[in-house]
Amino acid sequence: MNIQFKPEELIISTIADMLEGLSHVAIGASSPIPGSAALLARAKSKGKLRVSMLGSEEHNAFTNGGTELFDCAAQGRIDAFFLGGGQIDGRANINLVGIGEYPRSKARFPGSFGSAYLYFLIPRIILFREEHTPRVLVPKVDFISAPGISAENIYRPGGPYALVTGRCVFIFNKKLGSFCLKSLHPGHTIEEVDEMTGFTYEKPINIPQTPKPSAATIELIRGLVADEVSETYPAFAERVFAN
């Protein structure tokens, strides 16, 4: 059976698979796709996964205000989190500040949020950026909001786990300090990914395709997940899930 799905739905399903077996996933600001993925993973976990979503009143059990997420992370109580970046480089450095000379950036992004802290403390940081172009995936970021790797003497139980884009999935190899291509999304080619990636990365000889979501997964995404995520991200839910 050939199931029709949107690019967003493939990414949501792919990220949700990376959260399987975890206990607690937190979602930061402006993260509708990671938020949807976490809610999907929670639905599949039959209640085992806890999701704490910033900006949500329904899906957020923090009672100590804005500080609790950070306190929780430092204690190792959060297993996975998502970060993005206006620029991401091959060492998994991320830039959430701006392009060009700082501080008078040519293009200014919102800012670093909690990245300079959470990237160090949460074991499974999934980098997510839908746009996969040489202007986003660069050889070297213009500003390091948070570094991908740290010296031995720096307390760092956390760090990059994967990079998910609109074209493919990379896994970060901490020993090598570089990304390795894991799978190509259906309809995308290695030539295209090579051309659109500004940094160098490892690749296996045979590159698998990113698994397509099953009919049951699509049903969950369009039903429960769409409904749950719309509380925090109404515009996103309307754009992606409304028929």
Add this chain to the structure above:
Amino acid sequence: MSLHLDNINTLIELIDSGNKLALAPDYSGCAMKAVRYLINHKVRDLHLVGVPSIGFQGDMLIGSGCVSTVETAAVTIGEYGLAPRFTDAIKKGAVNIIDGTCPAIHAGLQAAEKGIPYMPVRGIIGSDLLKKREDWIIGNNPFDKEDSPLVMVKAIAPDVTLIHAPLADREGNVWIGVRREMMVMAHASKTTLVTYENLYEGNLLNDTNMAPGTISSLYISALALAKNGAWPVGLFGTYPADDTHLRLYIEMARTEDGFQNYLSQYVLDKEIKE
């Protein structure tokens, strides 16, 4: 002596040009109505502190020329895109930006709350943020003789915190529920000004359900009633954001002229006459 003022204008007069002003993000308690008064009042040289980020109120204050410095983990309007007046001001070099990260801002306020000069914070080392911050220092964990670097963040003590809350009582106690970053803001600031949506009949501190989410009047300098005081952003548990108006703002604030039009239609001298 009652902390309650008759109107928002009197409340806003307690904010002076040059003040370090702490504000909450869009999902917390934004005193948007008071911010419109503040713009009318033509304060200048504010040093905004986003706790830990700021949204529409920051963008409007920056666009109105009220701000010289922005200290924040982000200026974000979430799903609506990039904050137009902030982005423009950065490009022109019209505001000084002090880029931070959320937990460091919380920690700085907590240090002020505790009356201590600094607070250690995990992470940050290796971030370019650190290079630009004279108020962040790399120290060593004093309990560990080994090489164990740790960032020390200087205390942040705002002159004024300005927030909007769902409830306040006649005594001047203010209910903020689980949005407890506003409690830290109030504890850390010299002056805390509050607009509130509804008057709570009775004393919030005498209600065991309400007291844990209440900022004691001990920390409150003055309050004023402001119905729909967070509009056009939402107020947690009370009302959602006015999506249509926020889109209109984004559209108009795209250009300097458009923003001036927005001000003359929705901000300047409108509400003062109410």
